[in-house]
Amino acid sequence: MRYISTRGTAPVLNFEEAMLTGLARDGGLYVPEVIPQMGVADIARLEGLSYEAIAYRVMRPFVGGVFTDDEFEGIIARAYAGFGHAARAPLVQLDQGHFLLELFHGPTLAFKDFAMQLIGQMFQTALGRRGERVTIVGATSGDTGSAAIEAFRGLDNVDVFILYPHGRISEVQRRQMTTPVESNVHALAMDGDFDECQARLKDMFNDFAFRDEVKLAGVNSINWGRVLAQVVYYFSAAVSVGAPHRPVSFTVPTGNFGDIFAGYIAKRMGLPIDKLVVATNQNDILDRCLKGQGYHKGATVPSISPSMDIQVSSNFERALFDAYDREGPAIVQLMDELKAGGFEVSQGAMQVLQSHYASGRASEDETSATIASALATTGELLCPHSAVGVKVAEEHRVTGTPMITLATAHPAKFPDAVEQAATQRPPLPPRMADLYERAERVSRVPNDLQALISHIKGHRAA
Numbered sequence: 001m002r003y004i005s006t007r008g009t010a011p012v013l014n015f016e017e018a019m020l021t022g023l024a025r026d027g028g029l030y031v032p033e034v035i036p037q038m039g040v041a042d043i044a045r046l047e048g049l050s051y052e053a054i055a056y057r058v059m060r061p062f063v064g065g066v067f068t069d070d071e072f073e074g075i076i077a078r079a080y081a082g083f084g085h086a087a088r089a090p091l092v093q094l095d096q097g098h099f100l101l102e103l104f105h106g107p108t109l110a111f112k113d114f115a116m117q118l119i120g121q122m123f124q125t126a127l128g129r130r131g132e133r134v135t136i137v138g139a140t141s142g143d144t145g146s147a148a149i150e151a152f153r154g155l156d157n158v159d160v161f162i163l164y165p166h167g168r169i170s171e172v173q174r175r176q177m178t179t180p181v182e183s184n185v186h187a188l189a190m191d192g193d194f195d196e197c198q199a200r201l202k203d204m205f206n207d208f209a210f211r212d213e214v215k216l217a218g219v220n221s222i223n224w225g226r227v228l229a230q231v232v233y234y235f236s237a238a239v240s241v242g243a244p245h246r247p248v249s250f251t252v253p254t255g256n257f258g259d260i261f262a263g264y265i266a267k268r269m270g271l272p273i274d275k276l277v278v279a280t281n282q283n284d285i286l287d288r289c290l291k292g293q294g295y296h297k298g299a300t301v302p303s304i305s306p307s308m309d310i311q312v313s314s315n316f317e318r319a320l321f322d323a324y325d326r327e328g329p330a331i332v333q334l335m336d337e338l339k340a341g342g343f344e345v346s347q348g349a350m351q352v353l354q355s356h357y358a359s360g361r362a363s364e365d366e367t368s369a370t371i372a373s374a375l376a377t378t379g380e381l382l383c384p385h386s387a388v389g390v391k392v393a394e395e396h397r398v399t400g401t402p403m404i405t406l407a408t409a410h411p412a413k414f415p416d417a418v419e420q421a422a423t424q425r426p427p428l429p430p431r432m433a434d435l436y437e438r439a440e441r442v443s444r445v446p447n448d449l450q451a452l453i454s455h456i457k458g459h460r461a462a
């Protein structure tokens with residue numbers, strides 16, 4: 001299995017190399033050269049299997065010969081052993097034909113654990129074999145960072161630095177990053193918003209001297225391994241509501257476009273997905289773009305679903321790559337225009353995008369109202385991101401086709417917003433009950449590439 005860059009000029013890599021490289025050296029994102037296929041019979045055989053067994057069958061062809069069968073089975077088993085639900089990703093019914101896929105039973109209570117726990121295990125196996133140590137730098141609007149710190153804390157062969165936008169994440173998210181005591185993990189509160197954190201991260205990858213000196217690696221969804229792990233739950237969920245014998249739709253609360261892109265990969269592999277619905281909060285650049293209004297950056301407005309306060313949605317580049325017939329130079333041009341403020345999508349590419357993705361947005365009031373009404377009618381307490389999804393899903397449901405909305409975080413990660421909407425404060429699970437008493441360790445850093453580089457160099461173990 002070979003991986004190519006969306007910008008067309010970086011070296012072609014195998015799975016392990018693409019996973020450890022993160023951003024391609026031409027600034028692009030790695031994607032599989034060919035998407036492996038699963039036929040109707042292969043998908044039907046997933047019914048009744050454990051989450052781990054489905055994960056093995058769905059991901060195995062993407063990994064190639066990098067891990068042996070036994071190694072890969074062990075990696076998957078260890079990744080999901082710590083989840084708090086036997087089904088890992090249980091499906092609950094909200095209404096006739098509308099289901100919620102609960103992706104918040106991992107150690108940090110958000111969907112990011114599905115991929116981060118897995119790539120933590122894959123990094124450990126691959127780096128142990130190579131005898132290498134790497135420096136992971138990540139950008140987060142709250143959940144990626146906490147999942148990464150949890151997955152990599154205390155591991156021998158990695159230093160982890162996570163940039164988060166100072167003052168723009170929830171207290172639970174912050175404390176999940178600032179309270180681990182292991183000396184190889186570092187939370188950095190940066191002045192700026194998430195897009196600026198992500199831009200500095202990409203600047204670091206494009207500074208080859210720094211990148212090579214510290215052996216920079218990335219665990220944001222620029223890393224193909226992150227997207228791949230998320231493909232699995234589209235299969236597990238769809239099969240439990242009747243796929244491959246009938247089509248299924250998904251609505252996905254979306255920010256950096258990694259999760260919905262995983263759904264697109266599942267569809268390209270053969271899963272009968274009718275609609276993939278992108279649900280945004282008031283930072284609705286993706287909704288506007290998918291409705292044909294171009295991709296034009298504005299100011300990011302803080303919302304009650306802060307993890308989706310994003311304007312530069314990094315994985316949208318992967319979607320554009322396919323929509324532009326995998327023409328690297330076209331993507332280079334669009335990304336140059338984006339640096340200057342935005343771009344228009346060609347008519348042909350727009351048709352391709354709209355054939356795969358629908359979209360909608362939820363205002364702040366609509367999000368709060370959905371939290372309240374879901375609790376009243378179904379007893380389900382939603383986090384604000386999941387509520388954005390449920391509201392948009394309701395607008396796209398079609399009789400006869402099950403709609404599955406991804407519940408991307410536990411409500412206890414956003415207790416203030418949930419309490420305000422539902423007059424009920426969701427408690428943290430018992431294992432985290434002392435989170436507010438634990439001591440915090442965090443460095444305040446400026447939005448400045450050189451300052452960040454010297455901070456990281458000065459705090460690495462090796």
Ligand SMILES: Cc1ncc(COP(=O)(O)O)c(C=O)c1O
Binds near residue numbers: 143253
């Ligand atoms: C809770 C939550 N929901 C939804 C999203 C959006 O996911 P994606 O960035 O993969 O589109 C994020 C962050 O990315 C998140 O943390």
Ligand SMILES: N[C@@H](CCOP(=O)(O)O)C(=O)O
Binds near residue numbers: 219222307
């Ligand atoms: N919402 C994310 C933003 C980063 O997304 P990623 O999937 O690219 O890592 C977060 O919680 O950090």
